Each structure stands twice: as structure tokens, then as C-alpha cells.
Amino acid sequence: MSRVLMKGNEAIGAAAIKAGCRYFFGYPITPQSELPEYMSKALPEAGGIFLQAESEIAAINMVYGAAGAGARVMTGSSSPGISLKQEGITYCAGAELPCVIVNVMRGGPGLGSIQPGQADYFQSTRGGGNGDYRTIVYAPASIQETVDYVMEAFDKADIYRMPVLILADGMIGQMMEAVEIKEPNKIDLPEKDWATVGTKGKRKPNIINSLYLDSEKLEQHNANLQKKYNKIEATEVQYEAFGLEDAEVVCVAYGTTSRIVKNAIKHCNDNGIKVGMIRPITLWPYPYDVFKSINPKAKGILTVEMSAGQMIDDVRIAIEGRLPIYFNGRCGGMIPTPASIVEDIKKIAGGK
Amino acid sequence: MSIVYERSKGLTDKDTHYCPGCTHGIIHKLVAETLVELNVLDDAIGIAPVGCSVLAYEYFNCDMQEAAHGRAPAVATGIKRCRPQNIVFTYQGDGDLASIGTAEIIHAAHRGEKITTIFVNNAIYGMTGGQMAPTTLVGQKATTAPFGRSEELSGKPIKMAELLATIDGANFIERVAVNSPANIRKAKKAITKAFKCQIEGKGFSLVEVLSTCPTNWGYSPVKSLRWLEDNMIPYYPLQNFRNFEEV
Known part of the structure; x- marks a missing residue:
């Protein structure tokens, strides 16, 4: 077809x-x-x-x-x-x-x-x-x-x-x-x-x-x-991941939010910031193990959701305290903007 | 020597958990005998409720599903729509059908689902320990109505057979009781007609069976039968409300 x-x-x-x-x-x-x-x-x-x-x-x-x-x-x-x-x-x-x-x-x-x-x-x-x-x-x-x-x-x-x-x-x-x-x-x-x-x-x-x-x-x-x-x-774990090994910042997002995050990542990569991504496709079972592939010298993880921060709990479980975790979320039908995500990535990469 | 009486093949060999003097056993037997006599036991799928008859799936000798509280008519709908060739029945108490499951029973009747419901009304929540039901009579004591049901607080008891009889899709509605041999015979006839209504594809059928609860009413089995006759039947008249054969 x-x-x-x-x-x-x-x-x-x-x-x-x-x-x-x-x-x-x-x-x-x-x-x-x-x-x-x-x-x-x-x-x-x-x-x-x-x-x-x-x-x-x-x-x-x-x-x-x-x-x-x-x-x-x-x-x-x-x-x-x-x-x-x-x-x-x-x-x-x-x-x-x-x-x-x-x-x-x-x-x-x-x-x-x-x-x-x-x-x-x-x-x-x-x-x-x-x-x-x-x-x-x-x-x-x-x-x-x-x-x-x-x-x-x-x-x-x-x-x-x-x-x-x-x-x-x-x-x-x-x-x-x-x-x-x-x-x-x-x-x-x-x-x-x-x-x-x-x-x-x-x-x-x-x-x-x-x-x-x-x-x-x-x-x-x-x-x-x-x-x-x-x-x-x-x-049965399924996910999409890229750029984890040498990432300065790793973004985690699922569903349509992940598409917004990808736009922001492309902008950052084009401007010299190495940003990786984990996109869980199965939310349960959660792809905890892939987080072990993240560059241990990365500056931090940015979780982006259309919520007040729910998947961030699973990100914390996966990271086991190895790296700081940041959050960008919008609620109530508001949608995270690529610009705000780029801004957050730059702050994390800059150690701010 | 010939066999003059034996346990219905519509029942399993398992001993029931019902209290002494409870009439669930009689009603189970009537349903089981009907399924055998109409030659549909092998095609029957029953749905057990939540309440005293929650374990009915262990007693009826046919395929069974155990439903959430009050949802048996919705579960039966799901089964019957997939398997119209099977005979599908729900067995529900008054807390299940007349309280938490009113939406499900009314809409199953409203859609004219080709299912049969056996509705056992003993005017109380039995399994949870004698709380007030929507069917508890005014003045009747219950563990959540220690001074007797107050009409001002809780309204009058709900008459489900009368209510359902106003619905076009309900093609057989009758109220019976199992307090005497004569009434038990009438109950059997009504249950048989209800299943025939389904077999003939006529629509929704329900038999409300007035039943006793000696344990939670606090009466002996014999006194409970008399209490049913003296108090329940005057409020819940025994009669046919809709009969597909007369439409």
C-alpha cells in the first residue's frame, strides 16, 4: 500500500x-x-x-x-x-x-x-x-x-x-x-x-x-x-538514541515533544555544542540501560516534557546520581519552544 | 430402580459458600436446570457479579467471567456482540445491579442487548456485612442504617423491574420470589421464558428474584421466608411487567 x-x-x-x-x-x-x-x-x-x-x-x-x-x-x-x-x-x-x-x-x-x-x-x-x-x-x-x-x-x-x-x-x-x-x-x-x-x-x-x-x-x-x-x-524495551558517547548535554523526550527537541539539538550541533538524545519509545518497560552509554563527562541531562515533570523520575532512576538533571516543561496545552530548549542546553553546556 | 432426582448438570460438584438458609442455592439450581432443559448449557457464558454470588463462576458448569462491581451487563455486552451464537447471562445482586451498576443495566436494556439477567434482590448488602442497599425497605435495619432506613435521608427503595419495564429494549421483565414451593415453580417458569427471549433473539430479558438473607437480617431461615412474604412482596409486587410473547 x-x-x-x-x-x-x-x-x-x-x-x-x-x-x-x-x-x-x-x-x-x-x-x-x-x-x-x-x-x-x-x-x-x-x-x-x-x-x-x-x-x-x-x-x-x-x-x-x-x-x-x-x-x-x-x-x-x-x-x-x-x-x-x-x-x-x-x-x-x-x-x-x-x-x-x-x-x-x-x-x-x-x-x-x-x-x-x-x-x-x-x-x-x-x-x-x-x-x-x-x-x-x-x-x-x-x-x-x-x-x-x-x-x-x-x-x-x-x-x-x-x-x-x-x-x-x-x-x-x-x-x-x-x-x-x-x-x-x-x-x-x-x-x-x-x-x-x-x-x-x-x-x-x-x-x-x-x-x-x-x-x-x-x-x-x-x-x-x-x-x-x-x-x-x-x-521489549524500545528507544531511539544518538550522540551519547561524546555528548556535552543529553536531551530526553518522548512523543511529539521529541520532535521539537530534535530541532533544538540540530541547532546546537550546528553551533558547536555536542548534544545527544534518548527518546524512549516504550515508556514501560523504560530504556534505563541506554543511559549507561552517556559520556560520563557530560555536563548534564535535559528532560523535556509537556508536563510538570513526570518522566524525569525515570531519568533520575536511570542516571543513578551520576549527572545533574535539568527540566524544561510546559503544561496545560502549552508546548515547549525550540528556543527555550536551545537556551537551556547552552546554559547546561556552559556550566551555568 | 430409577433416578427420580439428581443434581443438575448445570452445576459443578463444588460445595457453595452460601450461609444456611440463603436462597441463592435455589436460584442457582433454577438457572442451571433451565440451561440444561433448553439445551444451551454447552453454549452458555455466564457473568458473575461482586457480592455474595461473586463465586458463582465456581458453581455454574459453563464458561464464566467474573466482572467488576456492577459491570456485568457491560461485560455481557462485550461477549454477546462478539459471540451472538452463545447464550450470555449475568447473575447479579441488588447492590451490584441497583446501585453501583445502574448505568450498565439500564443501557444494556436500552440497547436491547440479547442477554438474560438474573437479579437477586435480598434488600441488603450481604457479602460486606449487611449494609443498606437501594432496595432496603423503609424502617429496615442495616449496619449503615442502624435506626432503620430513613426515607428522608435515603429515599424509598428502588423498584428495578418497574423501572426497566419502561424501556423499549427490555422484552421480558418479571419479578418472582423463592419463598415457597409454589413461588419457586413460578420463578422457574419466568427464568425459562427469560432465556427463551434471548434464544429467540427478542432482546433484553431480566428476572428479579426476591431472596432472603437470614444472616444479615438477623432472622432464622424460616422467619426470613415469612419476613419476605410479609414485607417485601407487598412493596415489590410479584408480576410480569413485559412479556415478548404478548408483544
């Missing part, structure tokens, strides 16, 4: 259908509403079902039911709506149900704004719901990357039997870029012999459940989940 010009939210829908998703349960919220709108037309054409739920809570619980019945299923929302879905997400994690959840982030807290934001990092990577669970979190920086990771997300969800998050921001959702919706990778996925599809009188009942009243059994269930998460941390 050749490249076509698509709005981010619609491209997410097209990629999901290409990946075999045939069920979408959603609820309108800006700035992701084009996703349910697209699915309401495209899914019936693809032989699937789009259903507008009565609430975000109902939508994620419909996802739970469909995933438990073995379907490839998705829901999408934006920040306050994702807060409402947290109950269902932890149930999906606890019952080990594969599903894909898209968060087109806006400014917060509370009702916040409808402008782009990155303030749901804690919620996405620390578990917005109750209990010891994780979700794989992809943070794409372009619409092409978004469609590629939406497709990958369905496979990872099936392989690991867990919810996978696509953490986009309002810019990804609303802007148009040329994209190619590629053919899905052909990989062997595990059979869903655990799904509730009716026993047909041929086997014992399958049960989808996250309740373990026996403490020892619940601890064992948690241990099994942690084993799975440890494997993901060892094998």
Missing part, C-alpha cells in the same frame, strides 16, 4: 483494523473522537462491530468481556476518560486479558483542557488502577510510528495476555501526516484456549477472573505476573 495523508486518530483506527481488530467499544471525548467516528464507519465495512458505550467505564468492561471471549478488541479515549477506565484496565491485567487502549492525552488535572499534554505519564507507567500490575506503553512520535505500534500492540497483547497502551498526545491525534498502513507481521500467536466461548460439552468450563480469596494463591498469581513483567523488561 502506498502512503496516504491521514489524521492521526483515523490512522489509529485503520491500523487496528489492518491488525485484525474487529471490535471497538468507545465513548466520545476530545481530542480522540475521530477514532470512534472512524471505527463506526470502517468496522461494519470490515465485518466488525463498533458500539458506542454509555460511559468510559462500560466501554472498558465491554472490552474485558470481548477480550475474555477471545476477540481482538480496542478502546480509545483521552486523559479524563482514561482515568475512568482504570478500573477495567486493572481487571484486564489481573485476569490476563489482551486488549489495546489508546490514550490521546490532553492537559490535566481534572477536566483540564482539550489541548495536547503528556501529563498521564505517571498514570500510564505506574499503574492508574489498583494492584501490582504493568501495561506495555508505546509512545509514538509520528503518525507512521503510531500506526506501526498500534499493530505491534495487538500482537504483544496476545503474546503476553495483557492490556497494552498507546500513549499519544493531542498533536498525534489531530495532525495529518503521510502514512503507510503496512501488512501485519506474520507471527505465531498463542492459541486462546482459555477464552470463554462455550464448552461445547467437550471441556471443563473456562473462567475469566482476577479474584483469589486464598492469599497464597493470590501471591502466586502475582508472582506469575511479575515473572511475565520481568521478561517484558528484558526483551
